[in-house]
Amino acid sequence: MYKVVLVRHGESLWNQENRFTGWTDVDLTEKGVQEAIKAGELLKQVPYEIDVAFTSVLKRAIKTLHHILDVNDLLWIPIYKHWKLNERHYGALQGLNKQETADKYGAEQVKIWRRSYDVPPLQITADDERYPQKDKRYGQLTEQEIPLGESLKDTIARVVPYWEAEIVPQIKAGKKVLVVAHGNSLRALMKVLENISDEDIIDLNIPTAVPIMYELDENMTPLRREFLGDRKGVQEKIDVVANPSKIME
Numbered sequence: 001m002y003k004v005v006l007v008r009h010g011e012s013l014w015n016q017e018n019r020f021t022g023w024t025d026v027d028l029t030e031k032g033v034q035e036a037i038k039a040g041e042l043l044k045q046v047p048y049e050i051d052v053a054f055t056s057v058l059k060r061a062i063k064t065l066h067h068i069l070d071v072n073d074l075l076w077i078p079i080y081k082h083w084k085l086n087e088r089h090y091g092a093l094q095g096l097n098k099q100e101t102a103d104k105y106g107a108e109q110v111k112i113w114r115r116s117y118d119v120p121p122l123q124i125t126a127d128d129e130r131y132p133q134k135d136k137r138y139g140q141l142t143e144q145e146i147p148l149g150e151s152l153k154d155t156i157a158r159v160v161p162y163w164e165a166e167i168v169p170q171i172k173a174g175k176k177v178l179v180v181a182h183g184n185s186l187r188a189l190m191k192v193l194e195n196i197s198d199e200d201i202i203d204l205n206i207p208t209a210v211p212i213m214y215e216l217d218e219n220m221t222p223l224r225r226e227f228l229g230d231r232k233g234v235q236e237k238i239d240v241v242a243n244p245s246k247i248m249e
C-alpha cells in the first residue's frame with residue numbers, strides 16, 4: 001500500500017478579492033500563511049515524513065510548500081517545480097471579479113466556466129499581456145503547450161502525464177511524496193485518480209491548505225481518501241470555494 005498527500009495552496013490575495021486567478025502569480029494572504037503552517041502541523045501529527053515534494057511555478061503554491069516543510073524541519077528535501085502543476089489557465093477571465101462576472105454573464109454561465117469538465121473560459125490572444133510566453137518561466141513551452149484558456153479537460157491533459165512520468169515513480173520507489181498545487185490542477189488529478197464522472201466533477205471543490213491523504217494500491221488506484229483536520233472546519237472551507245461570495249445565485 002502506498003500513500004501520497006495533495007495540498008492546495010493557502011488563501012491567496014485574489015481568493016480574498018474573489019478574482020479569477022489562473023496563472024497570475026499572486027501571493028498568499030496572512031491567513032493563507034497561517035493555513036499553510038496549520039497544514040504542516042497536521043502532517044507532523046500524523047506523522048507523514050515527507051521525502052520529496054512537487055509543486056507548480058506559482059508563488060502561492062511554492063510558499064505554501066515552504067511553510068509546510070519549515071514546520072516539519074524539512075526545507076532541505078528535494079523540491080521539483082513544474083508549470084504542468086500550475087492552476088488551470090483561466091484565459092480572459094483572469095483578473096475579473098467572480099461576482100461581477102456572474103452579474104454580467106449570469107451565475108449559471110460562471111458555474112459552467114468554473115466547474116464544467118470541457119467548457120473552456122473566454123480565451124486570450126497572443127497580443128494579450130497575460131499571454132504566458134511573455135513570462136520568462138514559460139519561455140520553453142511549445143506553441144501547442146501554451147494555454148490561452150483551459151477547460152478542466154485541457155488541464156488533465158498536462159497534469160496527468162506529469163503525475164505518471166514524474167510523481168508515480170517516486171511513490172512506487174517508496175518515497176513519501178507531497179504535492180502542493182491548485183484548486184483545479186488538483187481537481188484534474190483527483191478526477192482521474194478516483195474516476196469521477198464528467199457530471200460529478202462539477203461538485204468537487206478543494207479547500208485551501210487542507211492535506212488530502214490518499215492510500216493507493218500498486219496500480220495507483222485510491223483505497224482511501226482523507227481530508228486531514230476537523231471535519232467542520234474542512235467543510236466550511238469547501239463551502240467558501242464552492243460559493244466564494246455566497247451571493248452568486
Ligand SMILES: O=C(O)[C@@H](CO)OP(=O)(O)O
Binds near residue numbers: 183
Ligand atoms: O481563480 C482561480 O484560479 C480558481 C482557484 O482559486 O478559482 P475557481 O475556484 O473559481 O476555479
